[in-house]
Amino acid sequence: MIYLAALLIGLSLLGALATLAISLHGLWLWWQGRQQRLGRRLRIRRSQWLSEDLLHLELVHPWRLPLPRFAPGQFLTILAQPPGSRPMRRCYSLAAWHSRPWQYQLCIKREALGRMSQWLAEQAQPGRSLRILPPAGHFTLESQHGPHLVLIAGGVGITPMRAMLHAWLKRPGGRRLTLLYGGRDQAALAYHQELLTLAAAHPEFDYRPALSRDSQAPSAWQGRLDRQRLSEIVTADSEVFICAGDALLKACLAHLSDLGLPDSRVHWEAFGAGALGAGAGQFALDWQGEALDYNGQPSLLHALHEQGVELAADCWGGHCGSCRLGCKGAVEWRQQPALALPAGQILACCCIPKEPLQLVRL
Ligand code: FES
Structure with missing residues (x-):
């Protein structure tokens, strides 16, 4: 019993x-x-202006717990809704890498027309919380890449490159790394002193600024990031990563193609919602039966957002797929999507209309 x-x-x-x-x-x-x-709330531990328009932020867990790991090159998405404004979300590359992160670092460029970057420039003070989605993105440095890594950064495009450099420094694995960093002058280069110090300490790391308007700089640094400069560095065993605005990105891709480097060894990411510049034309848009229009915005996504359409957009660069739509009608691709798309689908951040369009959410 x-x-x-x-x-x-x-x-x-x-x-x-x-x-x-x-x-x-x-x-x-x-x-x-x-x-x-x-998203989760993270606290701003430090904010610092690196130049007149580049803001460095360090984010920590409010209880000082470890943060989710990420791959070098990935981005965070910040969610915000300033008073009286629609919800906003923008992606920013993680600017530093650690195998066990206790903080995330971001470097944010204040854009004249960027609502999020303007809001962050005013509001991102130590102690304030930001709502953050987990790290994401496919533009990542992997251990099999190499043996010669060439990182090409223009302006704020240094952010994922700095994270990749940090990861490489932890596990160089016999690989060499060259960083080409284009900017106006030395004051415009974020993390310039840190990069010089790292280059002095690591013979396998070659740091090469390219300054378009700095007559005081060492002569080897003066000049644009052009074909000549690439041809001095890129060899058949190079694996190239580029993060830059649209013009520099297109020029580098063309130069690398001329130099005979296969597409499979070139990885790239364009940054910024404004990287495309203004579009052209005026067309009617049928948004799920609602009459909207396109009027010269940089992308369809800009046009939809401006007219109050709530459409997710995590990268603004054709990588994340969050702005994918069904589309009837012809579009002009302003930047190449990094995803393969079936017929009848578009990424709204990458294109503008060539004729009136019928658009549906998928
Ligand atoms: S916003 Fe990421 S693909 Fe368009």
Whole structure:
């Protein structure tokens, strides 16, 4: 009798434990899903202007817990809704890498027409919280890349390159790394002193600024990031990563193609919603039955957002797929999507209309 009672109590306890475990697992999944949708709050530990328009931010967990790991080259998405404004979301590359991150670093360029960057420039003070989606993105440095890594950065495009450099410094694995960094003058180069110090300490790391308007700089640094400069560095065993505005990116891709480097060894990311510049033309848009229009914005995504369409856009560079739409009608691609798209689908951040379009959310 006693054994039977003990057995029943044991089974009840096991049942209770199993129920508790299932409930906790469900709670955990719900919490994870919530963080994926709404993001987690991280606290700004430090903010510092690196130049007149580049803001460096360091974010930590409010309870000083470790943060999710990420690959060098990935980005964070910041969610915000300033008073009286629509919700905004923008992606910013992580500017530093650590195998076990206790902080995230970002470098944000204040854009004249960038609502998020203007808001961050005013509001991102130490102690303030920001809502952040988990790290994401496919523009990443992997251990098999190499043996000669060439990183090409223009302006704020240094951010993912700095994270890649940090990862390479931890595990160089016999690989060499050359960083070409284009800017107006030395004052415009973020992290310039740090990069010089690292180059002095690591013979396998070659740091080469390219300054378009700095007559005081060493002569080797003066001049644009042009074909000549690339041809001095790129060899058949190079693997190239580029993060730059549209003009520099296109020029570098053309030069690398001329130099015979296969596309499979070239990885790139364009930055910034404004990187495309103004578009052209005026066309009617049928947005799920609602009449909207396109009027010369840099991309369809700009046009839709301006007219109040809530459409996710995590990268503004054709990488994340969050702005994918069904489309009837012809478009002009202003930047090449990094994703293969079936017929009848577009990435709104990458194109503008060539004729009236019918658009649907997928
Ligand atoms: S916003 Fe990421 S692909 Fe368009």
